[in-house]
Amino acid sequence: MAGNGNENTTDGEFSFSAAAARDALPRITTEKGAKSPTSRDVCHDDTASRVNFQTIDELHSLQKKRSAPTTPLKEGGGVVMGTSGPTTPVSGETMLQSVSASLASLTRETGPKLIRGDPTSAAKVAHVPHTPTSSLPAADVSDSALKFTHVLHNLSPAELYEQAIKYEKGSFVTSTGALATLSGAKTGRSPKDKRVVKDETTASELWWGKGSPNIEMDEQTFLVNRERAVDYLNSLDKVFVNDQYLNWDPENRIKVRIVSARAYHSLFMHNMCIRPTPEELENFGTPDFTIYNAGKFPCNRYTHYMTSSTSVDINLGRREMVILGTQYAGEMKKGLFGVMHYLMPKRKILSLHSGCNMGKDGDVALFFGLSGTGKTTLSTDHNRYLIGDDEHCWSESGVSNIEGGCYAKCIDLSREKEPDIWNAIKFGTVLENVVFDEHTREVDYTDKSVTENTRAAYPIEYIPNSKIPCVGPHPKNVILLACDAFGVLPPISKLNLAQTMYHFISGYTALVAGTEEGVKEPRATFSACFGAAFIMLHPTKYAAMLAEKMQAQGATGWLVNTGWSGGSYGSGSRIKLAYTRKIIDAIHSGSLLTATYQKTEIFGLEIPNEVEGVPSEILEPMNAWEDKVAYKDTLLKLAGLFRNNFETFTSHKIGEDGKLTEEILAAGPNF
């Protein structure tokens, strides 16, 4: 095969001819299987092995083995979708047809021309036949209709790494193999720029007005933004398309499609949504919901309802979401969560902003809490199975995770305190907005130069004791987490049902605002159902469902303060994670059910006198404060904030049973 001047005629076997051999030199024989004592392993000569290539290009073509037919096709496969439909029938045609429908302009008849695969392998599709446009009216012919957009459909993490590193500034491989990225100007969600289409149906179904996260927009404006996003995406050389699922409960699974411009976004959603098997992908069909992420491109402030260059628009009727003017990937995850908060209650399923894990005996715990209160940290527990860290459903048959991955805060992350999260930051994980050493690529988790909201997004199976499939039986414990920077809530209290509902509807936390700017005063946040930014219906609808489910299952409610003790932020200190973990252990083990309790003044919370492994002095917050007067003042101040916040809910009945409503109103602070 491969030519070699010294080759003799015996095909594939080679030896110097006897004539050529100098007497002084040993005879070299490389004949396969030759046991010549002189050949041994001393000198391996492979000039005789067969080579299957004659050019460098051929050699490179050997490097990549074709994937099984069901997995995403690699390289420009030669499938073209244009106005006149597919021109080359190959596998993947159905997908391209479906993506073509997703990306179609609503105002022009000339839809996008799509090609599968990376534009750099375009040479392979150079034979693409000309798509005739002569049958179209001249007015409809535009340059955008003549160009091709390459579709990178469900790429693997390795392929997405390559795309990110080649084309996206700010993408790097860290020393542990994660993909470090920058989310751009926005490093957190933009709730003030979220809009929901108010039409005849949603006007009566959704929660609108004071306190509601649903800021309205009309259908027409949505279509204007949608067209803007679609035109932007079609103007690119390539778009990423992810077809994935939400919800591990097979009966209530939702098919989602995410069209985006960045490999970072595609890898983020690959990790965060449920990943289809090759067979499922083959038969994916039409998505139930589609995201158009044109976040690199701003919205137009001349457009009605737009108040900034960012807009995140949800249209429940069209089952679509449009993102303009923000590249923060959390918008996609939490946008879909909002959709689930609409779709699931219609099926009598409760959607929850909570973490969830399960003990060896099958006891399930939910961890509710606002951002940064400890859902991810505390549900990731080496002694328990992780069902999920942030978004769940509670149905007639138990709990299910909505997502396929976790989104952990990374600021001050330490290997000792959070080993499972630390170890999950490896190849495949997206690391947002972290700072790393320019040479070693070691991440400095304490560095807040880009943002304090640094994040890691990884597939749930990166946590060693994750429970796959991510479903479990009905919860036994419902843990409400609050990071109380005022330092007056007890580290642990047991709640009755009315108190659980009161605190669930209140959704309190008090993080320390802008530590960098030296702000001393903690700021209280009340966010109904511990997730007002994501709920679609009135909070009492979710509260009624939670009460009903907790009652039916005999679940116990707990309030855990993961914030300050011994004083407010500035004088006290944050409760040690190790103590909070001991408290959580005691809830799981059931030992807290038999503890002796005392009641606190004002909030009327039942606090245990002892918890194994936790200093008893900190269990009653007043004990931990040196200045008792300051404690009382701060407690009253917080109670006042709770009371003010709850005023909006006093006129609402919770569930069918008016009796519980009265009890809930009475379960708040008394002063």
Ligand SMILES: Nc1ncnc2c1ncn2[C@@H]1O[C@H](COP(=O)(O)OP(=O)(O)OP(=O)(O)O)[C@@H](O)[C@H]1O
């Ligand atoms: N006592 C404590 N209990 C829980 N978390 C603590 C404690 N002390 C410090 N922390 C830190 O607080 C942060 C909690 O963040 P976590 O990622 O768990 O938030 P989250 O509730 O999952 O928020 P989000 O919904 O935004 O993802 C972590 O960085 C954790 O290390």
Ligand SMILES: O=C([O-])CC(=O)C(=O)O
């Ligand atoms: O959505 C995000 O950006 C992070 C998150 O989980 C939350 O804020 O609850």
Ligand SMILES: [Ca+2]
């Ligand atoms: Ca989290």
Ligand SMILES: [Mn+2]
């Ligand atoms: Mn969250």
